[in-house]
Amino acid sequence: MTIDMFSLKDYVVIITGAGGAIGGATAHVLAEAGAKVVISDLNLEAAQKNADEITKATGQETLAIKTNVTDEAQLQELVDATINKFGKITALINNVGWGESTPLWGVSTDYMVKSYVLNTVSSYNLTKLCMPYLKKEENASVTFSGSLVGTTPSPEFISYSNAKAALVNMSRSMAAMSGPDVRVNTIIIGSVDNGAATLEAGYDEAMLKRLSDSFVMKRRGNPKDIAYAFNYLISPAASWVTGIELLVNGGGIYKSKMPTGDDE
Template identity: 45%
Template sequence: MSFDAFGDFRMDGQIAIVTGGAQNIGEAIAKTFSGAGAKVMIADLNGDKAEATAAAIQAETGNEVRGIECNVTLEKDIQRCVDETVKAFGGVSTLVNNVGWGRAYDDPLAVSEEDMIESYKLNTLSAMRMTAACRPYLLQAENATITNSGSLVGTIPAFDFIAYSAAKAALNHLMLGLAHYFAKEVRINTVLIGTVLTAGYAAAGLDEKAQYALAHPNNLTGRAGKPQDVANAFLWLASPAGSWVSGQTIQVSGGGTRIKLKPE
């Protein structure tokens, strides 16, 4: 038998929940996991879109994928999502806390207290609640993992996205603490995602000019990211290939900002 260098990236027998998985980065993660052999539940606020995406991925990969409507800020929706996943597939071994969103503001000090709290509930607290609901099944699973969609703005100043960046910074610390808590039982990592152009930017309030600027980032690779760039990192961390990686925040951002000390 020849050596299979990619065998550890297989996810056969794994059962994954991907929140915010109906489109963009979440869809790419769900598709990549399914293509690697996992059974996947796509949880999304848009239930119809989740089901349609699930059907399209299953048709392409041949592995079972389902979709469910889930508002991750509501505990009853989270529990229903986990219950339906266990009912359909027999457990949960892989959790991807991908859902997240932020709004742009001209004046960071004008952000309302309600907006700050709602951002925390969506981007941070939802991951903790999903983890709690999945814990009984993760503790029974082989290669149990939780991988989070963080953001580069959770580690660098982003005053125009102050609520979102603060919530993502909190996510980094929260999940690092949980990685230490679970230790040998569940591997937990967070991917710090850079500029990946998706439909979410327009919804977040960035106009065409702002999106054009984002599409030409001053990073080491010289390009904006694609959803598949991020999904590949998630596959590494969630599959047995990443079995010696836990408690890490890993940057997938095109190499970060390119620093030029003298003008060109």
């Protein structure tokens, strides 16, 4: 049946940043599709809470583990713990990422480098560690959480946008060298309601209202909008899909090209 092409039965999936909104929603959705999920997050309490809720709701085994993704030793511990518990890795979702509003000419070298390490290098290191296990599995995949700010001019988020732009090309390079054994893709995520995390990035409620009103779909995304896209990209339904950027952004912002500024 067609619906079976979206099933993740017998999959083992590592999700970083899975204590947060998008990562947590993704863990729930993938478990509902049949996957055993490894919920990695710097906040162990949040990770364990999601793991317990998923097991209660779906009956699926889970593993919650505290991981600082900028620490290579902890990334190795994450991989080892996954193999020890489940014996394999079918998919990796590099979801960890963070960026706040920063002045274009006011960012230090140290800040820029730390943003790159968190948002890009950490994903490279974890993918490298997972790759020997992924190559053993059918329809194995790696998927990255990209961002719209990494594909458009974003001077308000210069450190974060630079790191996310690098992530896109890194994903393309990995896809080119990993096929046909492991598929590699990126989701370019638009503005998603992450609760307090969005406000911490520098937005206020008035900004978010203007942003919502400007989208073609007249709303910001919710975490499950992204989770369903992850489900597709790692499922058998996407077995011939690699090296792409899947844009999930509510249609983006439309502005008329006419001098009158009339949007209709």
